[in-house]
Ligand code: SF4
């Protein structure tokens with residue numbers, strides 16, 4: 001029969017030699033490889049007792065930041081949700097009422113803000129899109145869980161505690177700051 005490509009091989013069911021039937025050379029070869037791995041540096045670590053060093057710009061669990069007075073920075077503009085390629089962010093915008101100035105920085109705020117951590121691919125585009133410096137990714141790992149609904153992170157998990165601020169300054173390398181500055185310039189030009 002005419003072969004379809006020139007890559008086809010004729011398989012011959014040839015008889016094994018006496019040496020091959022002993023299997024000993026193959027077993028010794030396999031054992032040699034196994035023993036050689038005993039003296040190599042382990043590729044695994046005993047997590048969580050031992051943790052690997054993270055890159056300074058590692059992208060982990062998000063934080064919704066407060067300003068210097070403790071008010072929430074997010075104005076529920078929705079740009080992060082639009083930028084999110086995984087459609088992981090949903091929010092509900094509300095009007096700030098009189099007397100809530102200390103809670104929310106601007107007239108509009110997110111009364112509901114959810115991130116579905118099962119959808120999130122930790123790309124960081126929400127952080128880049130935010131004009132209010134309200135959302136940042138941090139070096140925190142999203143913990144595992146058994147129920148899917150536990151991975152919908154609401155404001156209770158995302159907004160930073162007013163007394164325990166989350167330091168994101170380490171991630172703000174010169175390249176990141178330059179990028180944000182250029183983006184803000186372009187944003188202002190379009191206004
Ligand atoms: S990190 Fe990326 S995928 Fe995750 S919420 Fe932000 S934009 Fe969406």
Ligand code: SF4
Pocket residue numbers: 073074075076077078079080081091110129130131132133134135
């Ligand atoms: S986190 Fe930033 S981009 Fe997202 S809704 Fe709030 S202010 Fe807008």
